[in-house]
Amino acid sequence: MMGVLAGLTLLAAASQASTLSDVRSKNYLDCGVSTGIPGFSNPDAEGRWSGLDVDVCRAVAAAVLGDASKVRYTPLPPSDRFNALSSGEVDMLSRNTTWTHARDTTLGMIFAGIVFYDGQGFMVTQSSGITGLPELDGAAICIQGGTTSELNVADYFRETGMNYQPVVFATSDQTLRGFEAGRCNVLTSDLSQLYAQRTRLKNPQAVTILSEVISKEPLGPAVRQDDMQWYNIVKWTVYAMVNAEEYGVNQSNVDAMRESPKPVIQRMLGVNADTGRAMGLSADWAYQIIRQVGNYGEVFERNVGVSSPLGFERGLNQLWNKGGLLYAPPLR
Numbered sequence: 001m002m003g004v005l006a007g008l009t010l011l012a013a014a015s016q017a018s019t020l021s022d023v024r025s026k027n028y029l030d031c032g033v034s035t036g037i038p039g040f041s042n043p044d045a046e047g048r049w050s051g052l053d054v055d056v057c058r059a060v061a062a063a064v065l066g067d068a069s070k071v072r073y074t075p076l077p078p079s080d081r082f083n084a085l086s087s088g089e090v091d092m093l094s095r096n097t098t099w100t101h102a103r104d105t106t107l108g109m110i111f112a113g114i115v116f117y118d119g120q121g122f123m124v125t126q127s128s129g130i131t132g133l134p135e136l137d138g139a140a141i142c143i144q145g146g147t148t149s150e151l152n153v154a155d156y157f158r159e160t161g162m163n164y165q166p167v168v169f170a171t172s173d174q175t176l177r178g179f180e181a182g183r184c185n186v187l188t189s190d191l192s193q194l195y196a197q198r199t200r201l202k203n204p205q206a207v208t209i210l211s212e213v214i215s216k217e218p219l220g221p222a223v224r225q226d227d228m229q230w231y232n233i234v235k236w237t238v239y240a241m242v243n244a245e246e247y248g249v250n251q252s253n254v255d256a257m258r259e260s261p262k263p264v265i266q267r268m269l270g271v272n273a274d275t276g277r278a279m280g281l282s283a284d285w286a287y288q289i290i291r292q293v294g295n296y297g298e299v300f301e302r303n304v305g306v307s308s309p310l311g312f313e314r315g316l317n318q319l320w321n322k323g324g325l326l327y328a329p330p331l332r
């Protein structure tokens with residue numbers, strides 16, 4: 001009897017998903033990204049991906065495989081992204097995806113953190129003369145289907161009693177081309193994506209991004225619900241990047257910081273503690289993230305910050321002790 005029970009327990013354990021061992025045996029991470037949003041996940045002419053969401057994939061690969069370059073990127077339009085995750089086609093999603101209740105509870109997936117606090121905004125042609133939300137009444141609005149943007153705009157116009165004409169496209173490229181071709185005077189999406197799309201316009205001077213937002217769009221990576229170990233790995237990868245910024249550890253000083261007398265830094269860098277073992281990782285997992293990819297602030301500035309083409313201020317995406325919302329639980 002005992003033997004049977006023990007056998008069953010083993011079977012149950014064996015049938016549990018282990019994304020970590022899959023990723024280790026493939027020796028690369030499959031990361032689901034967008035089809036192309038500059039600053040977030042975007043391929044160059046040689047097919048090399050970069051962006052804030054891409055750096056989250058790279059950070060997970062650094063933590064798990066010790067090598068940030070061991071990532072395969074799968075470009076996913078909004079309508080395919082959740083199936084790609086639940087079917088196992090990708091190991092994680094890191095793709096300007098908003099954390100919502102329905103996505104967290106009905107799709108077999110779970111969000112592992114927030115890497116960009118965003119909100120839905122509107123980009124308008126200057127020739128439309130629109131300067132604020134009340135003037136959107138009656139407008140034709142270009143939107144990408146399968147997004148929270150499509151749902152929020154419907155809520156907003158119902159709530160305000162205004163009218164609009166949705167012009168819905170499947171890909172971001174089509175949405176932008178539709179806007180450029182005059183199918184609509186207004187394009188709505190997350191502000192991050194509007195700033196990104198504006199850099200791709202032939203004449204960026206001819207548009208304005210309105211300052212108001214109509215929603216909360218917390219963007220972050222997501223994993224499948226059936227693998228708590230993997231969930232912890234992705235979640236703590238994001239937290240390690242935020243904690244590293246808070247403790248002043250960055251790509252250029254991380255080696256010197258191994259000599260820091262501060263216990264919190266020693267622990268984070270695996271100098272005299274092993275915070276990796278309980279997640280199935282090596283003791284230097286966070287060191288590898290910081291050395292190869294950087295802390296959150298470095299990743300933000302490089303990809304979307306004020307001196308990047310997108311030009312975002314930190315705003316809500318600043319650390320909690322500098323007036324923003326980024327607050328990572330302690331690494332201990």
Ligand SMILES: N[C@@H](CCC(=O)N[C@@H](CS)C(=O)NCC(=O)O)C(=O)O
Binds near residue numbers: 033147
């Ligand atoms: N954050 C929103 C919108 C995300 C989204 O997919 N936005 C479009 C607007 S530009 C996009 O990224 N498209 C890129 C693509 O189709 O690959 C969501 O999670 O639904």
